[in-house]
Amino acid sequence: MITEKVVLNICVGEVERTLSIVKPDGVKKNLIGEVIRRFEQKGLRIAALKMLRISRDEARGFYIVHKERPFYESLTSFMSEGPIVVMVVEGEDAIAKVREIMGATNPKDAAPGTIRADFASDIEHNIVHGSDSPESASYEIPYFFSAIEINYQY
Numbered sequence: 001m002i003t004e005k006v007v008l009n010i011c012v013g014e015v016e017r018t019l020s021i022v023k024p025d026g027v028k029k030n031l032i033g034e035v036i037r038r039f040e041q042k043g044l045r046i047a048a049l050k051m052l053r054i055s056r057d058e059a060r061g062f063y064i065v066h067k068e069r070p071f072y073e074s075l076t077s078f079m080s081e082g083p084i085v086v087m088v089v090e091g092e093d094a095i096a097k098v099r100e101i102m103g104a105t106n107p108k109d110a111a112p113g114t115i116r117a118d119f120a121s122d123i124e125h126n127i128v129h130g131s132d133s134p135e136s137a138s139y140e141i142p143y144f145f146s147a148i149e150i151n152y153q154y
Ligand code: UDP
Pocket: 071, 075, 104, 105, 123, 124, 125, 126, 128, 129, 130, 132
């Protein structure tokens, strides 16, 4: 069925969208609100949001690009060990902005004031995920959300 939301989804081109996740360690540390606050404070909008727990295989599918990496099994185990919050974040340069707010993968390398510098305990347990490119976002967003679950605020 072609609804107004589906049409908007197709037509709105100039605003970038990215998939972000508050990982199980972030949820356990009560950082859901803090992560969202930092995105909103930089002018980004939350277009979709939900909390769920993914299976090991669902985590493996999400991180399929890393399947040959030594950390793949440990990472996918960690990602399925507790609930996560997944969200679609939108705005101008949303992909780069979210990555900037997150900080480097390893908290030891993350710039001061970034989420990972402030809260991550190590390179694996680093609180937050953000798509690294438009190609990644176009795989990751539909992994969790259908078109009618994504809302536009224009
Ligand atoms: N990761 C890990 N060890 C590494 C590199 C990455 O455990 O040496 C984990 C970490 O949780 C990271 C995720 O795997 O966030 C995905 O890795 P990627 O290189 O894509 O980092 P990100 O894009 O999340 O910064």
